[in-house]
Amino acid sequence: MKKTVNFDSRYSLVIAFSLWFLTFSFVLRFVFLFWHFDEASWRFLDLIKTIFIGSFFDFGVVSFILFPSILYITILPNKLIGSFLDKCIVYFFSFLTLFILVFTFLAEITFWEEFKNRFNFIAVDYLIYTYEVLSNIQESYNIYLLVSIVIAITVFFFWLFKKKSIYENVFKNKVNLKTRLTSLSISLFIVFLFLKFIPNSMAEWSSNRYNSEISKAGIYSFFAAFRNNQMKYERFYTTVDNEKAFGMIKKNLSDDKTTFSSDKLSIHRTINDTATNNEVKKNVIFIMVESLSASFMEKNGNTEKITPFLDSLVTKSIFFDNLYATGTRTVRGMEAITLSIPPTPGQSIVKRPENHNLFTIATVFKSKNYTTNFFYGGDGYFDNMNSFFGGNGFDIYDRGRGSILNDDIKTKRYNIDDNEVTFENAWGICDENLYDKVITIADKQYKDNKLFFNFVMTTSNHRPYTYPENKIDIPSGTGRSGAVKYTDYALKQLFEKAKTKEWYKNTIFVIIADHCASSAGKNEIDIANYHIPAFIINSSEIESQIIGKQCSQIDLFPTLFSIFNWKYESNLFGKNVFDPSFEERALLGTYRKLTLMKNDKAMILSDQKKQTFNKWDKKTNNLSTIPMDKTFLEETIAWYQTADYLFTHKLLK
Incomplete structure (x- = not known):
C-alpha cells in the first residue's frame, strides 16, 4: 500500500x-x-x-x-x-x-x-x-x-x-x-x-x-x-522644530570665517579662508577606493602587509587617522563626498529623482574655473552614477555598454575603449587601466591649459577579487587580501607614472575609501566597520601630519578648500578639521539607522521614532546602552532633519 x-x-x-x-x-x-x-x-x-x-x-x-x-x-x-x-x-x-x-x-x-x-x-x-x-x-x-x-x-x-x-x-x-x-x-x-x-x-x-x-x-x-527604499524623515523619525534644528546646525558650522546668507531654513553661507586673496589653484585627482577598510593598514594592526604603498604615505601626507564613512555602500560614499551631507534615510541621493543641479563640490571647483570629470571602470549606469555625476556638472569617462546620459544632462560622456583595457571583470576594468585613462586625460587637460578636478572610482577591490596576473604575490581570485594588495600596487603605479608628468608638481592627490569591506556586526551600527583611511598627498601648502581628530567623509573637501585658502559659497555640511572651532564628531548610518558619534558616545535614531544612546568600547567594538542625553539627542536629530529638509524642499539646488 x-x-x-x-x-x-x-x-x-x-x-x-x-x-x-x-x-x-x-x-x-x-x-x-x-x-x-x-x-x-x-x-x-x-x-x-x-x-x-x-x-x-x-x-x-x-x-x-x-x-x-x-x-x-x-x-x-x-x-x-x-x-x-x-x-x-x-x-x-x-x-x-x-x-x-x-x-x-x-x-x-x-x-x-x-x-x-x-x-x-x-x-x-x-x-x-x-x-x-x-x-x-x-x-x-x-x-x-x-x-x-x-x-x-x-x-x-x-x-x-x-x-x-x-x-x-x-x-x-x-x-x-x-x-x-x-x-x-x-x-x-x-x-x-x-x-x-x-x-x-x-x-x-x-x-x-x-x-x-x-x-x-x-x-x-x-x-x-x-x-521602503525611500523614507520620509518626518514620518519615521523623531523630529524637533525646524527653526531649532537649523539653529543648532548653524551654530555648529559657525566660525570667524563664515557668513550665513540668511536667517531662513538654510545653511547657505560664504566661507573666506584667506585674508590676502592668496588662493591656491592646483589640479586635484581624487581617488575613491572600493571597500578600503582602515583595518587593512599596518598602522591599524594588520600584519598581512597588503598595503605597503599606502602605509608608506602615512608620514608623507596629511593622513586622517580617525575618519569614518557615512554609510555602507559606494553611493553613500559618493553622496558624502560630493554633497558633503549626512546620510538621509532610504536611498542615497545619488539614486533618487530630482538629484540634478545640486550644490556639490563640483560647484565650488567650477566657480574657480576647473574642469570636473568622473572616471569609473565599469558602466556608470550602475547605481545611477552617470545620471548623478552628469547631472551635477561632471563629464563622464566610463566603460559603458551602450548606456547614454539623460536628455537633460548637458555634460559629455566618453567611453573607455577596448584598446585601453588589458583586464576586466564583472565590475569593470582593473585599477591600472583606469589610472592610465586618468593620466591620459590629465595630459590632455594640461596641454589645453585647464585646471582639472578628476573624481576617480575604482572597482578592483570587489568580489570576485580578480586582477591581472603576476602583479603581486597573491594569485588573482583567491580572496579579499589579494584584491587589497593589488589595489595598493595599482596606486603605487599611478604615482610612479604621474611623477614623470609636468602637471604632477601642481597636482594634489586625495585618496579615501567609499566604505569598509564589511559593515555588519552584532551591533545595530557596527562602528569599527565605518573606520576608513584618507590622505591628502603632494600638498606643499601644509606640512605632512597625522590628524587624530574624529571626523567624517563630509569634512574632507571643506578641509582641502581651506588648505587652498579659498573663499567660496557653500551649502556643505562638512567643516575644515583644522579650524580651532571644529567639534569632533562622525555621522554614520544604514538606510534606516542614523547615528551621531562624538568620541565614544553614539546616538542612534531608528525608524518608528525610536532612539538609543550608547557608549562605544573601541577595544571590543561593543555598544552598551547609557541614560538618554536630551541635548545630544536633539543635536543628532538636527543633523539628519536639516539634511533631509534641504533635499526634499529642493534647497540644495
Missing part, C-alpha cells in the same frame, strides 16, 4: 509545501546561528525568541506564496479537477515554485556570506543591475554547480511529493463550496494581516544584530526593502 500523508484532500500540496518551506527555513536559521556561533546570543530566551519570531515571519511568507494556489483551488470547478489542464498547471507551477524557493535559499546563503544580512535594499538594487550582478556571481562561484544543486534538490522534492501520493490526493479529491470559501477567507485574512500590521522591523527585537537578522525571513525582508 502506498504511503500517504495524514491528510487526504485537494489541499494536500498546499500543506506539504508549507511544511517543506517552514522546515527549510528553520534549518537555514540554525545555519546562520552556527555561522556566528561566537557572536550571536545563545541565551535560552534569546534563542527561543529568534526561532519563534523567525517561524512567525516564515509563516507569513508561505501564506503569500501559497495564496495563488488557494485561489486556484477556489475557482476551479470540480469537474476539471484531475483533468489534463489541471495536471499541467499544478505540475508546472509546483515545480517552478520549488525551483525558485530552493534557489532563494541558496541565494540567501551567498548574500549572507557577503553582507551578513538577510535580503535588504542591497538585494533590491542588485535585482535592477542584472548584468553586473550575474557576471559577478558567474565569476565568484561555480554557477554550473550551483544550478545543478538547485535542480537536483528541486527534482528530489518533486519526486518525494509524488512518492507520498500528494499529487494523487490533489487530483482525485473534490472540494465543496464551504471548504473553498473558508480556505480562501482564512488565507486572505492572513495575507491582509501581514501586509497591514506586521512590518519587517518587528523582527528587530534584539540588541544583538545577528539575532535580529536571523529572526527575519529573507523573502519578507526583500519586499519590505522594496517598499
